[in-house]
Every structure is written in C-alpha cells, then in structure tokens.
Amino acid sequence: MLRITKDFQFSASHRLDHLAEGHQCARVHGHNYTVQLELSARSREDLTEAGFVRDYGDLSDFKKWLDTELDHRHLNEVVPGFNPSAENLAMWIFEVWAERFSEISAVRVSETPKTWAEYRP
Numbered sequence: 001m002l003r004i005t006k007d008f009q010f011s012a013s014h015r016l017d018h019l020a021e022g023h024q025c026a027r028v029h030g031h032n033y034t035v036q037l038e039l040s041a042r043s044r045e046d047l048t049e050a051g052f053v054r055d056y057g058d059l060s061d062f063k064k065w066l067d068t069e070l071d072h073r074h075l076n077e078v079v080p081g082f083n084p085s086a087e088n089l090a091m092w093i094f095e096v097w098a099e100r101f102s103e104i105s106a107v108r109v110s111e112t113p114k115t116w117a118e119y120r121p
C-alpha cells in the first residue's frame with residue numbers, strides 16, 4: 001500500500017449543539033482548522049508513470065473549495081444539516097471529495113494543535 005497526504009488550512013467559527021449545559025463548545029468560537037487528505041494506491045502498478053498516487057497539484061480544486069465554502073465562515077450556517085464536530089466534518093468532506101478523487105482513503109480534521117479526528121471507511 002502506498003499512501004500520500006496533503007494538509008490544507010482554513011479558519012472558521014462554529015458552535016456545537018447537544019452538549020452538556022455550560023460546555024465551552026456550545027458557545028460560538030473559532031478554530032484554525034487543518035484538513036488532511038490521504039490518498040492511496042494498492043501497488044506500484046496503480047501509480048502514474050511519474051510514480052505518483054496522484055499529483056499533489058491536482059488537489060488545488062479542494063483548496064479552492066475550502067477557501068470558497070468554509071474559510072472565514074460560520075460552519076453551522078454552511079454545512080448541510082449536521083453538528084459541525086471534527087468527526088462530522090471529516091466524514092462529510094470524505095463523502096463530497098471521494099467522488100471526485102477515487103484515491104481518497106481517509107480525511108482527518110484538526111481543530112487545535114492537540115486534536116485530530118479521522119474518517120476512514
């Protein structure tokens with residue numbers, strides 16, 4: 001198995017519902033998010049002639065999408081009907097982008113330097 005990853009950043013605010021009374025994350029607050037896309041190939045035969053799983057540069061449309069749809073936005077207003085936890089964001093991003101890039105094998109979302117959530121179906 002060959003795996004490549006690329007990190008992308010965006011900044012956004014959110015509020016999390018369904019938390020215990022007084023939970024700090026129930027208040028509107030912001031994060032400098034990192035989204036990591038992981039793409040995989042099974043073997044050498046699945047690589048491009050250049051030896052790539054996929055050219056990192058091909059992911060520029062994902063960067064554009066993050067900048068347009070999520071960067072400097074209030075996530076509760078822009079994600080389609082889910083509580084914008086890191087787990088839900090990772091799952092949603094996977095579902096949207098695995099259609100475009102079939103090599104995507106996992107999506108990781110970090111809200112803070114200490115936390116990561118991963119979706120890997």
Ligand SMILES: Nc1nc2c(c(=O)[nH]1)N=C([C@H](O)[C@H](O)COP(=O)(O)OP(=O)(O)OP(=O)(O)O)CN2
Nearest residue numbers: 014016025031084085086087088111112114115117
């Ligand atoms: N499993 C999850 N737990 C939490 C999520 C999440 O998306 N998934 N999100 C939050 C908050 O949005 C926010 O990320 C706060 O996280 P937390 O690490 O608890 O906050 P701090 O950075 O203040 O943590 P310190 O330990 O005080 O540095 C909460 N939980």
Ligand SMILES: [Zn+2]
Nearest residue numbers: 025029031111
């Ligand atoms: Zn948060």
